[in-house]
Amino acid sequence: MSGEKRRLRVAAAQLGPVQIKDERASVVRRMVALLEGAARSGCELVVFPELALTTFFPRYYYENLADVDVFFERAMPNETTLPLFDRAKELGVGFYLGYAELADEGNGVKRYNTSILVDRSGHIVGKYRKIHLPGFAEYRPGKLNQLEKRYFEVGNLGFPVWRTMGGVAGMCICNDRRWPETYRVMGLQGVELLLIGYNTASVNHAADEPAHLRMFHNHLTMQAGAYQNGTWVVASAKAGKEDGHGLIGGSCIIAPTGEIVARTYTEEDDLAIADCDLALCDYIKSTVFDFVRHRRIEHYRLITERTAAIAPD
Amino acid sequence: MSGEKRRLRVAAAQLGPVQIKDERASVVRRMVALLEGAARSGCELVVFPELALTTFFPRYYYENLADVDVFFERAMPNETTLPLFDRAKELGVGFYLGYAELADEGNGVKRYNTSILVDRSGHIVGKYRKIHLPGFAEYRPGKLNQLEKRYFEVGNLGFPVWRTMGGVAGMCICNDRRWPETYRVMGLQGVELLLIGYNTASVNHAADEPAHLRMFHNHLTMQAGAYQNGTWVVASAKAGKEDGHGLIGGSCIIAPTGEIVARTYTEEDDLAIADCDLALCDYIKSTVFDFVRHRRIEHYRLITERTAAIAPD
Numbered sequence: 001m002s003g004e005k006r007r008l009r010v011a012a013a014q015l016g017p018v019q020i021k022d023e024r025a026s027v028v029r030r031m032v033a034l035l036e037g038a039a040r041s042g043c044e045l046v047v048f049p050e051l052a053l054t055t056f057f058p059r060y061y062y063e064n065l066a067d068v069d070v071f072f073e074r075a076m077p078n079e080t081t082l083p084l085f086d087r088a089k090e091l092g093v094g095f096y097l098g099y100a101e102l103a104d105e106g107n108g109v110k111r112y113n114t115s116i117l118v119d120r121s122g123h124i125v126g127k128y129r130k131i132h133l134p135g136f137a138e139y140r141p142g143k144l145n146q147l148e149k150r151y152f153e154v155g156n157l158g159f160p161v162w163r164t165m166g167g168v169a170g171m172c173i174c175n176d177r178r179w180p181e182t183y184r185v186m187g188l189q190g191v192e193l194l195l196i197g198y199n200t201a202s203v204n205h206a207a208d209e210p211a212h213l214r215m216f217h218n219h220l221t222m223q224a225g226a227y228q229n230g231t232w233v234v235a236s237a238k239a240g241k242e243d244g245h246g247l248i249g250g251s252c253i254i255a256p257t258g259e260i261v262a263r264t265y266t267e268e269d270d271l272a273i274a275d276c277d278l279a280l281c282d283y284i285k286s287t288v289f290d291f292v293r294h295r296r297i298e299h300y301r302l303i304t305e306r307t308a309a310i311a312p313d
Numbered sequence: 314m315s316g317e318k319r320r321l322r323v324a325a326a327q328l329g330p331v332q333i334k335d336e337r338a339s340v341v342r343r344m345v346a347l348l349e350g351a352a353r354s355g356c357e358l359v360v361f362p363e364l365a366l367t368t369f370f371p372r373y374y375y376e377n378l379a380d381v382d383v384f385f386e387r388a389m390p391n392e393t394t395l396p397l398f399d400r401a402k403e404l405g406v407g408f409y410l411g412y413a414e415l416a417d418e419g420n421g422v423k424r425y426n427t428s429i430l431v432d433r434s435g436h437i438v439g440k441y442r443k444i445h446l447p448g449f450a451e452y453r454p455g456k457l458n459q460l461e462k463r464y465f466e467v468g469n470l471g472f473p474v475w476r477t478m479g480g481v482a483g484m485c486i487c488n489d490r491r492w493p494e495t496y497r498v499m500g501l502q503g504v505e506l507l508l509i510g511y512n513t514a515s516v517n518h519a520a521d522e523p524a525h526l527r528m529f530h531n532h533l534t535m536q537a538g539a540y541q542n543g544t545w546v547v548a549s550a551k552a553g554k555e556d557g558h559g560l561i562g563g564s565c566i567i568a569p570t571g572e573i574v575a576r577t578y579t580e581e582d583d584l585a586i587a588d589c590d591l592a593l594c595d596y597i598k599s600t601v602f603d604f605v606r607h608r609r610i611e612h613y614r615l616i617t618e619r620t621a622a623i624a625p626d
Contacts, residue, residue, distance in 0.1 A: 131609050134601070158612050163625050178601060180493035180541055181613045188615045190624025206600035213570055217540060217601075220571050224537030227530060228493055257526055258533050285622065287519035288447070288491060288530075292621035296444050299471050300494045302501045304617045308605035309598065311503025312476050 006166050006278035008193070010045045010234050011038035014251040016268040017240035020055045024080045027053050030269055032087050039091040041273055044120060045165060046088075049238040050098035050130075050174045050197035051113065053081070056238065057100075058148045059201070059245055061139045065111075068151055072102040076116060076124075089122030094165060096236075098173060098197035100152075101129070113152045115171050115197060119164050126162045128171040129155030132179050135205065144205035148175075159185040167192040167278040170231075174198035177235065178221045180228070181303070187229030188291065192256075192281045196222070196235040202246030215250050219260065227258030230284030232276045240267035256281045319479050319591035321506070323358045323547050324351035327564040329581035330553035333368045337393045340366050343582055345400050352404040354586055357433060358478060359401075362551040363411035363443075363487045363510035364426065366394070369551065370413075371461045372514070372558055374452045378424075381464055385415040389429060389437075402435030407478060409549075411486060411510035413465075414442070426465045428484050428510060432477050439475045441484040442468030445492050448518065457518035461488075472498040480505040480591040483544075487511040490548065491534045493541070494616070500542030501604065505569075505594045509535070509548040515559030528563050532573065540571030543597030545589045553580035569594045 013034040018027055031048060038046045051057070057071045076099065077085040088095050094117070101114035113130035131154055135146030159182060161170040170186040170193070177196050186194060200218060202211065226233045232255060239249030252263035253274040262274040288294075326347040331340055344361060351359045364370070370384045389412065390398040401408050407430070414427035426443035444467055448459030472495060474483040483499040483506070490509050499507060513531060515524065539546045545568060552562030565576035566587040575587040601607075 131612050132607055134607070154609060155612075161625060168624050175601075175607075178541065179608075180497065180537070181608075181616060184493060185613060185615050188619050188622050190622045204600070207596045209570070209596070213572075217571065220533070220537055220540060224493070224533055227533060228491065257522070258530065259526075283520045283522070287517070288488075294445055294447070294488075295492075295494075295620045296467060297617050297620050299444050299468075300498060300617050302498050303494060304610050304613050306501050307608045307610050309501050309503045311481050312474060 008045060008165055008167070008276045008278065009043045010253060010274060010276050011041070011043040011047070012234050012236040012251040012253055012264070012272040013038060013046045013048050014236055014249055014264045014270045014272070015049050015052060015238045017242040017247065018055045018238065020243050022055070024053050028081055028084050031084050034269055034271060035084065035088055035091065035093060035095065038271055038273065039093050043093060043273060045094045047096040047195050047234045047236040048098060048197060049236045050115070050199050051100055052098050052197065052238065054100070055242045056199040056247065058135065058151055059145055061145055061147060069102060072100040072111060074102050085118065085122060088118065092120045094118055094120045096171060096195040096197065110153050111151055112155060113148065113173055115173055117162065117164070117169060117171060117195065125164045126160060126171065127157060128160070128173065129157050130173040130176060131155040132175045132182070134175040144203065146205045161186055161189040161191050165193065169193045169195065171195045174200065177225065178217070180225065183225035183229045187231065191229065191231045192278045193276065194231050194233045196233060198235065199238045200248045202248050214248050218248060218250050219252065222254055223258040223260065226254040226256055227284065228289060230256045230281045230289050232256060232278070232281070256284045321358060321478055321480070321589045321591065322356045323566060323587060323589050324354070324356040324360070325547050325549040325564040325566055325577070325585040326351060326359045326361050327549055327562055327577045327583045327585070328362050328365060328551045330555040330560065331368045331551065333556050335368070337366050341394055341397050344397050347582055347584060348397065348401055348404065348406060348408065351584055351586065352406050356406060356586060358407045360409040360508050360547045360549040361411060361510060362549045363512050364413055365411050365510065365551065367413070368555045369512040369560065371448065371464055372458055374458055374460060382415060385413040385424060387415050389414070398431065398435060401431065405433045407431055407433045409484060409508040409510065423466045424464055425468060426461065426486055428486055430475065430477070430482060430484060430508065438477045439473060439484065440470060441473070441486065442470050443486040443489060444468040445488045445495070447488040457516065459518045474499055474502040474504050478506065482506045482508065484508045487513065490538065491530070493538065496538035496542045500544065504542065504544045505591045506589065507544050507546045509546060511548060512551045513561045515561050527561050531561060531563050532565065535567055536571040536573065539567040539569055540597065541602060543569045543594045543602050545569060545591070545594070569597045
């Protein structure tokens with residue numbers, strides 16, 4: 001293992017439920033409180049959940065897309081979120097923030113499920129827009145709905161990484177974490193610290209499956225992604241009952257060995273804190289997952305040639 | 314979930330150690346005994362380990378490649394393995410067999426780390442040659458050695474699947490199971506039953522790491538691969554001390570939910586048996602991992618464009 005010390009104290013800042021009637025300002029106050037708690041514990045980086053500022057609105061059907069815009073941000077920071085940015089800069093704490101983004105890129109306003117990474121000096125280092133949108137584009141009467149494909153465009157920024165906080169950081173959002181491609185594309189760019197926010201319903205909207213699998217799959221995919229790419233993973237949930245709709249917690253920090261080194265056990269505002277030694281990535285990346293010695297891309301072509309599964313006749 | 318019943322009773326047939334002095338005929342007798350035990354329990358398919366017929370010879374250094382050929386098979390079946398093929402056909406049990414293959418493909422003799430799949434009628438359905446060869450091509454004096462890159466060519470058959478045993482079957486070998494690409498290439502061909510043989514040293518030859526991680530990583534990668542592709546995984550180890558060199562066991566059968574449904578706890582000849590309902594694959598493949606709705610290959614390009622990890626400046 002590398003002798004270089006590159007330790008970073010990090011918090012996954014889980015949010016309890018956000019009800020539909022809750023003002024964004026009250027959520028920002030809760031986030032500032034979590035940030036201050038993390039700073040008191042010596043954290044230099046705090047990861048907040050996906051769509052942190054509002055309830056998880058894609059569970060609701062709005063016939064007119066304009067009616068959903070109340071959940072979106074037109075600028076970041078903005079008047080409501082500025083107290084979080086200011087306090088973080090004051091404390092010298094970087095953060096990951098997930099929010100619904102209304103973007104005017106010159107070809108009409110687009111809606112994205114977005115995260116940003118802010119460094120310890122208050123500079124916005126990077127932005128990511130969610131690529132693996134789960135659920136359906138169409139309303140399904142009488143069923144549990146998950147309408148992200150209706151409300152969001154597929155992210156158009158790829159899976160970039162940034163050199164910041166003494167290492168190489170990347171981001172993804174919620175359902176992205178289930179896909180090995182997400183981790184691998186960033187692993188091929190040397191990611192050492194992968195930040196994830198999520199909202200995961202306690203019940204699978206699409207299938208009748210045993211309830212315990214929700215938490216198991218949440219951790220399984222992130223632990224495998226961490227190990228298979230030799231990266232730290234810091235994952236933060238929104239948890240608890242939002243207007244009666246349950247969300248799992250299980251926010252956690254995962255080592256490059258795939259081991260969970262800290263996690264929450266509540267469904268409330270909560271912190272999971274760990275010292276992430278970025279040098280621990282090196283031994284995985286230089287041995288079993290030394291890509292240059294072991295990967296055989298000539299045999300991987302289907303992964304980028306074919307979207308669907310096609311079984312033999 | 315699909316109403317169609319496609320149950321198959323399967324055994325992972327773990328082998329205890331094979332010492333360097335052991336005759337192949339004695340190993341075949343042990344395999345026939347395992348096969349008969351599985352058949353008595355109603356199994357229709359038995360998975361044997363990687364390089365099942367001999368000790369795990371890539372731990373030893375042979376300066377002359379010709380000296381290693383004693384561990385290889387020139388034909389399959391051959392005189393020594395025929396009793397296994399005959400008994401399996403008699404019992405109507407299919408099997409996966411891993412062995413070292415000397416192949417004359419018209420451009421000189423090549424050495425491969427190979428597996429074959431034999432169906433219940435005794436027909437060889439398919440062959441796979443290991444693609445992710447671990448270890449080193451060069452001898453490292455005074456260190457633990459793993460010389461697969463010296464003794465074997467990289468497999469040249471890709472990751473094919475076959476329609477057999479009422480489903481879609483695929484194969485891989487040992488270190489292949491750590492790589493998400495292995496599962497995904499077969500997942501894109503609709504695999505429902507992925508068969509794996511392995512020999513995994515109890516100590517990491519390349520790094521000084523805590524011993525408990527060996528079994529954790531073994532199961533973690535296979536459980537994630539099963540879930541992320543909605544496939545059953547049947548994995549069989551060679552286990553115990555081979556001339557003083559420890560191999561982990563942990564042979565197991567994993568459901569498409571990623572759950573381990575049967576496993577061995579010994580390091581001896583042993584069976585893990587489970588009923589694999591291939592219809593259970595369908596709900597995973599049609600919901601969270603419905604590739605055609607969710608995969609975004611335009612963002613995966615690095616996976617097939619780049620072998621090595623390249624971090625930003």
